[in-house]
Amino acid sequence: MSISRRFLISLVMSPVWWLGVAISLLLHLLVVQIVDDKARSQFDYLADNAQTAVQSRVRSYIDVLRGTAALFQTDEKITREQFRAYVRELKLESSFPGITNLNFAQYVAGADKRAFEASVRRDTSVSSVGYPAFAIKPAGERKEYNVLTYIEPMETNAVSFGIDMAANSIAANALAVSRDTGQLVSSGRLIHITGPNQHIGLAMRVPLYRLGMPVKNVAQRRAAYYGSVGAGFDINRLMLGAIDKKVLSTMRVRIFDTGRDDEKRAAGTMDPQHLMFDSATSSSAENRSPAIDPSVDDLFVKRVSMTVGPRVWEAEILARRSALINGFDVSLSWIVLIGGLLGSTLLYSIYYSLLTARRRAVELAREMTTDLRNSEASLAEAQHMARLGSWTMDPASEAMIWSMETYRIFGVSQSRDRLRYQEFLARIHPEDRDRVRKGLIDGQPGDEGFNHEHRIVQLDGTVRWVQSIVRFGSDMQGKALLRGTIMDITDRKETMEALKRSQELLRDLTAHQDRVKEDERKRIAREIHDELGQTLLALRIDVSMLDARTAQSHPRLNQKVRDALNHLDATVKTIRTIINNLRPAVLDLGLTAAIEWQVAEFRRRSGITCDLLMSEKEFYLDDTRATSLFRILQESLTNVIRHAKATHVVIELYREAGQLVMKITDNGIGIYPETRNSANSFGLVGVEERIHALNGKFVITSAPGKGTTLTTYIPIDSDAVGNAPFNLVDTSG
Incomplete structure (x- = not known):
C-alpha cells in the first residue's frame, strides 16, 4: 500500500495524531511500571513463601x-x-x-x-x-x-x-x-x-x-x-x-x-x-x-x-528481575506503544479517508480485515493462556463448532471444522455424562443456562476436570443456538483437594494436642495431690503437734508456730486451687456434678446470676467427651466474663435426636461481626476445634446489643443418657 505525500504531510501537521502519540508514550511508561511492580510483587510473594x-x-x-x-x-x-x-x-x-x-x-x-x-x-x-x-x-x-x-x-x-x-x-x-x-x-x-x-x-x-x-x-x-x-x-x-x-x-x-x-x-x-x-x-x-x-x-x-x-x-x-519477567511482559510495553501509535495513525487514516472520498474505502476495508484476523488470533492465544475453550451447537442438526483451545482441552487433533453432538458426549466421563446431557436437553432459550463442573476423558485415557457454561439463545436469524465455554480446572481441583486434606490433618493434630494437654493436666494434678499434698499434710500434723506443746510453755514461740500453721493452710488452699484449675476433681464424679461445680464457681467469681437447666438424670459420657464439653463450658463462661458485659446467663443441657445439646445464652452486648472474624478470637476458635474433633456442630446466634447464644451439638450413643423423661428444672439454688 502506497502512502501519498499529501497524507504524510497532513498526518505530521495534525495535533490529534500528536495527542495520540503522547498518550501512547504515557501508556508505554505506565505498562513498564506495571511490569516492574508485577515482578517485584511476584518476588516478594515467592520470598515470603x-x-x-x-x-x-x-x-x-x-x-x-x-x-x-x-x-x-x-x-x-x-x-x-x-x-x-x-x-x-x-x-x-x-x-x-x-x-x-x-x-x-x-x-x-x-x-x-x-x-x-x-x-x-x-x-x-x-x-x-x-x-x-x-x-x-x-x-x-x-x-x-x-x-x-x-x-x-x-x-x-x-x-x-x-x-x-x-x-x-x-x-x-x-x-x-x-x-x-x-x-x-x-x-x-x-x-x-x-x-x-x-x-x-x-x-x-x-x-x-x-x-x-x-x-x-x-x-x-x-x-x-x-x-x-x-x-x-x-x-x-x-x-x-x-x-x-x-x-x-x-x-x-x-x-x-x-x-x-x-x-x-x-x-x-x-x-x-x-x-x-x-x-x-x-x-x-x-x-x-x-x-x-x-x-x-x-x-x-x-x-x-x-x-x-x-x-x-x-x-x-x-x-534477577529479568528471570521474573517473561517474554510477553518484556514486549508488552512496546506492544502498547506500537499499538497506540498504529491506532492513532489508523484512526487518523480513517478520518483522512472519509475526507478523501471513496478512493480509500477498499484499502481501509483490507486493513480492517487484517485487524480482524489478528483479533481472532489474539482471541485464540488468550483462550490458550486461560485454558478456556468455546463452542457452538445447532440443536436441530447437532453440528458443533469448536475453538482451537477446545480441541486442546479434549486432547484431540483439529481434523475438521464441524463435529457431532454425540462425539462431544463421548468425551464426557461416563459418571457425569447423563447429568451433562440432561442439562443440555432441558435448557430453553431465556434460561440462566447450564453451569457445572464435570470430568472429561481425553483420547489417551487421561481424566481432566472442566467447568462448562452453556447459554441457550438464538442467532441473528432467530434460529435456536447453544453457545458454550469449557475451562480446564484440573489444577484448581487438585489444589482444593490438597487443601482439604491439609485442613483435616491439622484438625486431627489439634484434637491430639488437646488430648495430650488434658492427659498432662490430669497427670500434673495427680502428682501435686499425691506428692506435694501428702507432704504438706504431714508437715501440718507436725506443726499442729508443736503448736499444742508450746501453747503453755513458750508463748512467743507458739505465736510463730501458729503463723507457720496459717501459712501452711494458705498453701494447701492454693494447691487445691491449682489442682482444680488443672483438672477439677469433680470431673471424676460425672459430667453433671462437674457442670454444677463450674456454674457455682462462675457465680462466685463473676457475681453474674446464672440459671442451670438440665435433666435430672446423669449424663453418661466417655472421659474425652465429658472433658471436652466441660472445657467448652469453661471457655464460654470465661468469654462472658471478659467480653459480654452480661448480668444474667442461662445454661441448658439436654438430649435431642441422638445428640447432646448444650446451649449457653447471655444478655450481654453481643458479638460484632468484625470481632467474630478477628485474628485474636482464639477462644471461639478453640471451642470450634474441640467440637469438630468430636464430629459435633457449633452455632453462634448473636446481634450487637442483643446478647449471644452459643449452641453445641455433640453426637452420643443411644444409651448415653438415661431413659427417664426430661423434666427441665432450675437448679441454680
Whole structure:
C-alpha cells in the first residue's frame, strides 16, 4: 500500500495524531511500571513463601526433638528397643528427610565409667550379641562424660555410637548451658559429617531431668540432670525439602546464622563462617539455584530474620528481575506503544479517508480485515493462556463448532471444522455424562443456562476436570443456538483437594494436642495431690503437734508456730486451687456434678446470676467427651466474663435426636461481626476445634446489643443418657 505525500504531510501537521502519540508514550511508561511492580510483587510473594516454608519446616523438626524428649519424660528407663521402635514409627526418611538421626546421650560420672561400659556391652535388647566392643570415645579418663548411648538409625550413624560429646570443649560448654537453663541448645555452627553419609549438618539438644526431682534453680537442675536427647539435621535436605522448586529454579537462597536470640546481633551479615545454606551450591544438582552475584545490577534482594529454637537465622533471597519477567511482559510495553501509535495513525487514516472520498474505502476495508484476523488470533492465544475453550451447537442438526483451545482441552487433533453432538458426549466421563446431557436437553432459550463442573476423558485415557457454561439463545436469524465455554480446572481441583486434606490433618493434630494437654493436666494434678499434698499434710500434723506443746510453755514461740500453721493452710488452699484449675476433681464424679461445680464457681467469681437447666438424670459420657464439653463450658463462661458485659446467663443441657445439646445464652452486648472474624478470637476458635474433633456442630446466634447464644451439638450413643423423661428444672439454688 502506497502512502501519498499529501497524507504524510497532513498526518505530521495534525495535533490529534500528536495527542495520540503522547498518550501512547504515557501508556508505554505506565505498562513498564506495571511490569516492574508485577515482578517485584511476584518476588516478594515467592520470598515470603520461602521464608514461611523454611521456618515451618524447622519448627516441625524441633517439635520432633521435643517429642523425643517427652518420651524420656514418661519414664527414665526407656530401653534401646523402645527408643528404636519410637524412631522407626516417626518414619524419618519420608516424613522428616532433613533429620539424619535422633539420639540419647547419657551423663556418666568418671567413677561410673567402667560399670556403664559394661552395661552397654551386655545390652541385648536390639542385638542378640550385645555390643562387646563398646567403649567411650575418645579414650582417656575424665571427670564426667556425655556419651551417645542410643542413636537411630544406627545403620547410618554407627560411627557416632559411644562418642563423649563433652570431650570437645565447645560442645561441653553448650551442654552445660543447656543443663543449667533447661533450654534447647543448638550447635550454632556447621558440622561436617564424614563417613558413608557425608553431609553438612546442624545439631540441637534438649536436657533431661529425673522425674520427681525439683528443677527450679541451677543447683537443682544439675542434681536432677541425667542426660539429653538430640537430633542431627542435614541442612541441604532440610532446606531443599522446605523450599519450593519453583523458587529454587529462579532464585538464590542463602541462610546465615547470626547468633543466639538473647545476644546482640549484627543484621545483614555476609560472613562465610555464618553461612549455613546456599542453594547455588546445593549438593542436589536437580534443585541447585543459579549462581546469582549479589553485587550485580538488575537484582531483587530481600533479607528476613527468623527465630529457630534458641538462635536467629537470616535468609537472603536474590533473583534477577529479568528471570521474573517473561517474554510477553518484556514486549508488552512496546506492544502498547506500537499499538497506540498504529491506532492513532489508523484512526487518523480513517478520518483522512472519509475526507478523501471513496478512493480509500477498499484499502481501509483490507486493513480492517487484517485487524480482524489478528483479533481472532489474539482471541485464540488468550483462550490458550486461560485454558478456556468455546463452542457452538445447532440443536436441530447437532453440528458443533469448536475453538482451537477446545480441541486442546479434549486432547484431540483439529481434523475438521464441524463435529457431532454425540462425539462431544463421548468425551464426557461416563459418571457425569447423563447429568451433562440432561442439562443440555432441558435448557430453553431465556434460561440462566447450564453451569457445572464435570470430568472429561481425553483420547489417551487421561481424566481432566472442566467447568462448562452453556447459554441457550438464538442467532441473528432467530434460529435456536447453544453457545458454550469449557475451562480446564484440573489444577484448581487438585489444589482444593490438597487443601482439604491439609485442613483435616491439622484438625486431627489439634484434637491430639488437646488430648495430650488434658492427659498432662490430669497427670500434673495427680502428682501435686499425691506428692506435694501428702507432704504438706504431714508437715501440718507436725506443726499442729508443736503448736499444742508450746501453747503453755513458750508463748512467743507458739505465736510463730501458729503463723507457720496459717501459712501452711494458705498453701494447701492454693494447691487445691491449682489442682482444680488443672483438672477439677469433680470431673471424676460425672459430667453433671462437674457442670454444677463450674456454674457455682462462675457465680462466685463473676457475681453474674446464672440459671442451670438440665435433666435430672446423669449424663453418661466417655472421659474425652465429658472433658471436652466441660472445657467448652469453661471457655464460654470465661468469654462472658471478659467480653459480654452480661448480668444474667442461662445454661441448658439436654438430649435431642441422638445428640447432646448444650446451649449457653447471655444478655450481654453481643458479638460484632468484625470481632467474630478477628485474628485474636482464639477462644471461639478453640471451642470450634474441640467440637469438630468430636464430629459435633457449633452455632453462634448473636446481634450487637442483643446478647449471644452459643449452641453445641455433640453426637452420643443411644444409651448415653438415661431413659427417664426430661423434666427441665432450675437448679441454680
